[in-house]
Amino acid sequence: GEIEWLQWFAAEDTTGFYDKLVADFEAQHPDITVKLVTQPFGKVRESIVTDNAIGVGSDVLGLNMPWTKEFLDIGILEPLDDYLAREDNSFDTADLIEAPLGKIDGKTWMVPLNAFPFVMHVNMELVRKAGFDAPPSNWEEFAAQAKAISALQDGISGVGMPFSSQPPSNGPILTFLPLLYANGGRIMDGTTPNFDNPKVVETLQFLKDMNDAGSIAPGAASRTGGVDLEEFIAGRTGFLISPGVHSSSITSRNPDLDYTLVRVPSNGEKAYRVHGWELGISADSDNKEDAWTLVNYLLSPEVNAKAAVAANALPGNLAALDVVRKGADKTLIKQIEILEGDTPVEEMRQSPKAAGSWSVMTEELQAMLRGDKSPEEAAAAVQARWLELAQ
Amino acid sequence: MTTRGAPYLFVLPGLVILGALLSVPLYKVVEYSLYDNVIVEHDPTYVGFGNYTTLFSDPSYWSAGFNTVVFTVGSVLGHMIVGIGLALLVNADINARARTFFRSMLVLPWIFTAVVVALNWQLLLNPFGLINYVLQWLGLISEPLDWLGNPDYAMWALLLISTWRGYPFIMVSFLSGLQTVPKELYEAAEIDGAGFWHKFWHVTLPQLKPVIYGVALLDLIWTFQLFPLVWLSTGGGPGRATEVLSTLTFRLAFVDFQFSQAATVAVSILIISAAFTLLYLRNEARRV
Amino acid sequence: MSRIEIRNLVKMYGTHQALHGINISIQPGEFCVLVGPSGCGKSTTLRMVAGLETISDGEIVIGERVVNGLRPKERGIAMVFQNYALYPSKTVYNNMAFSLQLSKMPRAEIDRRVREVAEILELTQLLERKPGALSGGQRQRVAMGRAIVRDPEVFLFDEPLSNLDAKLRGQMRAEIKRLHQRLKNTIIYVTHDQVEAMTLADRIVIMRDGRIEQQGTPDSIFHDPDTVFVAGFMGSPAMNLIDCVVTPDGLRLGETDLVCTTPEGLRAGDRVTFGIRPDDVRPAADLPNGVHATLPVDLIEQLGTEKLLHFRAGPHDLIGKTGGRMDLAEGSAQTLAFDMAHAFFFDADTGRRIR
Amino acid sequence: MSRIEIRNLVKMYGTHQALHGINISIQPGEFCVLVGPSGCGKSTTLRMVAGLETISDGEIVIGERVVNGLRPKERGIAMVFQNYALYPSKTVYNNMAFSLQLSKMPRAEIDRRVREVAEILELTQLLERKPGALSGGQRQRVAMGRAIVRDPEVFLFDEPLSNLDAKLRGQMRAEIKRLHQRLKNTIIYVTHDQVEAMTLADRIVIMRDGRIEQQGTPDSIFHDPDTVFVAGFMGSPAMNLIDCVVTPDGLRLGETDLVCTTPEGLRAGDRVTFGIRPDDVRPAADLPNGVHATLPVDLIEQLGTEKLLHFRAGPHDLIGKTGGRMDLAEGSAQTLAFDMAHAFFFDADTGRRIR
Amino acid sequence: MTEIVWHDSPGRVVNEERRRRWRQLTVYAALTAITFVLVFPILWMVSVSLKPTTETFSLPPRLIPDELHWGGYAKVLADPKFRTFLINSYVVGLAVTFLSLVIGTLAAFAFSRYRFLGDRVAKLFVITTQMVPTITLLIPFFGVIVFLGVYDTLWGLILTYLTFALPYSIVMMNGYLDTIPKDFDEAAAIDGCTPLGVLVRVLLPVAMPGIISTAVYTFLLAWNEFLFALALTRSLDVRTVPVGISMMVGEFGLKWDEMMAFSVIGSLPVLILFMLVQRFVVGGLSAGGVKG
């Protein structure tokens, strides 16, 4: 039969890869045709909901973990437990990265195509200029180095915080959460928001102190993730907290940059925020069998490895890791190290109203950095508004 | 004229297309506003005007409403002032080729898609962007301002973008209108001793009042529900400093998946726009 | 009351020369009418006096000042436009008061003046109306009022009556004449209606193709035209102008011979244009001692108190006149009398009068 | 050539009744002119004949057919509009050819007809121009050509000349008259210019407030008006109409007594409107055997071949006439003669003629 | 009377000319300055399109890059995908413009020339359809398009934009037709035209300026629309320029040079089109047809 695969992957820097992938799949499965539907990342979430409401939803869906709970509430996703339990799968479920598999409402809803651990990218040239010879590993060093870099000259800052309200306004989950997790904190208590806990406040306080010290690039409230990355590439910030996958953009676009990649500075805690491209099947699909055939194909170690390499990411099927490791450069090796050694955290999956919640975080963090609210007040405000949103 | 059926035949294609495509959606939106949790729930419950009471007791609705008024009035004024001013300048007695050149250049802001316009202005208004750089160089500000990130300036920045984007429509309309003002009126005014401003106030404006009135009202209705430019430029932020009713609608619908609440806001916009439209129709009736 | 001197006025529109050196000297208080066919440059001249067109060459003096560089408002003039150019959004009162308001005159004084002028023009009842609610004649009066209220040294009129119907035109004509008698301002008045020119002017300037063809009093223009153009232009119905050949004892008009005296200096065989007004061509019964000829009546136009008779004289249409109560049949041959005392002769080539 | 019968024609605009039952019977080939002041319903009548307005009541017959329900194009008519309504985007040629093209006439035949009519109207040179590049008179001729080319049974004209200047108006008037003599179509012609009505019409219909006031030949209308309205409307300058009181031996005009005979049936003390045309009020020298009165000359208008004399008679302005070469001074008292043979008397209240 | 001093004329003439010159010069200066400021953001876009992405954020900001970088253009021009987007946008834009002019003008003709039962209600309905923010209509409208079977086709987009553009076309064309005297209709009726013939053969040529400016508006509306273009299509070969541009805003950064290059390339034909038609936009209406 014919199935549709809705994703944004083909719009990222992977010229022609997915077209070829689909062609290969069709060659192996002559009875299945796959239509590749590519949407810009910023619109995928809307598209899935809209298509579903009209009844023209695609069969295989590219997913982002934070959307999970919301989609479940609308009933968009098909539980995958039965499929995963099959004998003839091309992969071993135990090899898959764990975070996306975590059960919600007792079931599994998605499988990982690939994974990106959040890391800290470092401009070594600036670090050295500021008088240090190694990247920071804990908060104290981080704060000191960021401050020293900011003092270097006009237009150079220690670190950027992309807290713009501009859609998808998800800056806090890109920078704040990795820091929080590295500090051993969490924002959820099971499936309920728990934002006003001491670890959160402590992390907020850390951000505020950095800001007061002038270490954070000005204009956080209008800074988008894209700009944050661009400024780092342009050599204007010392540190960038973002998915490790950015390393390839950085090295390819500014090869002259004296660049390295480290764990997000922590206070001894080895936890990292994990992010990736996930796959799910639409509950309304009338061709779930074929849909699973495609998913199964994508998760097989060989294909999965190719997909990971194409995206400069780590494979969702860890059995493919060895293939990936072979051609890996040192930044990728570092990421593999994190993947193998540290605890992945992904809390938004079971979070109610995730997208709304990060708008709320954005707004309150803006207010805190502006000095309108203390970290405690900001944390309490997020908690209150999130709870209200969740009912 | 005698043919009775003719007018119906003429309006039919237009009405059929509009009716077929839009009457159901319009009806649906009103219906959504009377139910709870449409789209998300497969079996929504009827709540009557419950959504409206919720909405009207929500301060974020009222603050978005206030922002909408500021944004709409500011934008329309901006469009009018810049559009009319430029129409006058570009209508001046200068070389015809130069005139075509300037007219075409000045219409440029209209022909780029909102995504690009928004991104480009973000670049320009960035603390390290060109505008801050130029202002600093001129000595007007001592350190870069975060135009789109500071609640004190964000609305102004947004108005700047909206004005820039929207004036060409007014300019083109007004320019067409200008051609219809009899030259003799200006000559009579000149003999009466009127200078440029007098001529503008006493001849041009009164003469083009119907045009201005109509165009302003259309612009008002459109700006009132302008969405992409605002959403892409500021996303309603920082905080909710530039949240307008249309972005609130979108946020409710596609960020929070509260489609019923979104429909409720939409219906409230419908009612306010209807007031403008009635005004417009009345004005038009008076002109005929 | 100022005199106006126009000296050697030239107007170029790009490469097209609209005026070829106009010289007019108008006395204080004089009523000067510019007439001529469409496109001859009347409006252009007037607008240059007003300051609405730039002067390509030459000079204009109003009162004692050369006004070439001055703006319209500095010239002490007021102008009435052909289509009135009233401000549609202002009331009659404000239309009239506008120029005074611009000159920062005290309100009380403005009010006094406007009401005074409105009184003269019988506009008092209409002061609060807008131009849209006025009839043509009323609008015309408002346009005049707007000019009068400024009490200018010079009035300029550009075909002020041409949009009115015949009846109103007659009334307004008389009104303008009376106004001039009362206010005694200097006036330049443009028209292409020669009746207006005749009835209103102290001095008529006849223009043609950007040049002055003849100027003088209405009487001299009408009764003593210098050229065939002027003769044909003034008078309605127009003077009969017929190309003839001089014969030993008169003229040959197509197939008809007229026995008459011709100006000295003309010899038999010369080609001349013979001119005679319809008033001077009458049925023989009306004018027993004229020069007679018999011609068929082609068409009769009843004007009420008089009738126009159209005759065919060879290739020419010849118009005569008779009383409105005279009974004649179309198609009949009629013996006509020409009053040769009022006949004119023009050089067939140059068009100049032969006296 | 069709006859036209208009029977009891009524027009309602909403609740406003514009026509109150009009009856006109026009013979084949007759030239019928509708005149009357603005708003009297002339255009409405014409447009109902053309089929541009619905008929509220009554009947219109063209030729042998009742045309009430027919479309304009089925009525065999052509119409010339007051403002020409030429298609601005078409050339003169195509303006004229348009209706023939619509009727699917062969191209060669269209071409022949258009060129023939263009020849008659001297438009051949202009065929490729657009209306914007024509002068007023030329546009008017194109509008006529567009009508003539269709060779209709009936021509309808709505004030075709009112936008032309005096000179052109005179020329075009004669041209229309000749055209009618040549083509012999039935014509209905609307105007508010009574000179046109007089010169063109076989039959004049004078309308007022949606009713017919009088109809008849130009002579009968002019010389034998039924009402004071008709008397005042026809003739230019208009008939002097003066409210008088009958005295035992004549009339009292303001402060002046006129000794004259009055119609039988009038008694001393009756109030009448006394009417006399300016042509019949002349200086005593011109008209020795008229009734004399001495009045001051207020204003003199020189028309060229004649002069208009304005007198003050009490509250009235009285207009007389004299020859153009007569020498008179304004302000002087003048002995006038009234030609009482051509005086009229009207009931001061009803306006009906007293014979 | 005092003696007038006659001048040797040219001096004053020159004076007057000079004042005119000065006035023109001021206008030129003002226009140049204002146009520069207003067009600057667009120059900046062009500038960004000619810089490698790293330089987009260089400090101090530079309008003219040290070295012109044609990479964005090369990439956009080389990729057949973008050509498809451009063609789609023009097809949709022109189709919408054409259809909305035809259908809108017909309706406007009825509104302008006839009084008929329900005309005001019809007009109110036409305008009402525009008053709800389009984003809230998205889902139900999407349903209608799917129901009609034109989902994921250019026809779907054309129909959609038609519903946005029609009310504007109707209102504006109604206004323009109202300015044309009814005399033309009547003359044409007597010449034997049908009502439709009157519109097509007589009124439309006269209403050209109005048609052109309505067309410009309609075209730009279809040209710039993004939300529906995205929601109602899914195949690469029916997507339009704005969607193509938004694809360049990825999860992992933004391709500034390509995005701006694509915008500039896409807009050039629009600009040329506008220059060509702009003298019709401002033109005298019905010159010479009726006496003014």
Ligand SMILES: Nc1ncnc2c1ncn2[C@@H]1O[C@H](COP(=O)(O)OP(=O)(O)OP(=O)(O)O)[C@@H](O)[C@H]1O
């Ligand atoms: N703005 C202009 N540009 C070019 N030529 C012009 C302009 N204005 C007038 N002309 C030309 O100058 C000549 C004189 O024009 P003008 O308006 O003075 O004529 P007029 O005597 O007033 O005629 P009318 O009786 O038709 O008003 C005409 O040939 C006209 O075509």
Ligand SMILES: Nc1ncnc2c1ncn2[C@@H]1O[C@H](COP(=O)(O)OP(=O)(O)OP(=O)(O)O)[C@@H](O)[C@H]1O
């Ligand atoms: N469409 C209309 N609606 C309402 N009343 C109208 C309409 N057309 C004409 N009238 C009225 O009908 C009456 C007759 O109008 P009509 O146009 O026939 O006058 P007219 O004799 O042609 O006048 P004019 O000489 O000014 O052209 C007028 O009182 C006019 O106001």
Ligand SMILES: [Mg+2]
């Ligand atoms: Mg003129």
Ligand SMILES: [Mg+2]
């Ligand atoms: Mg009429």
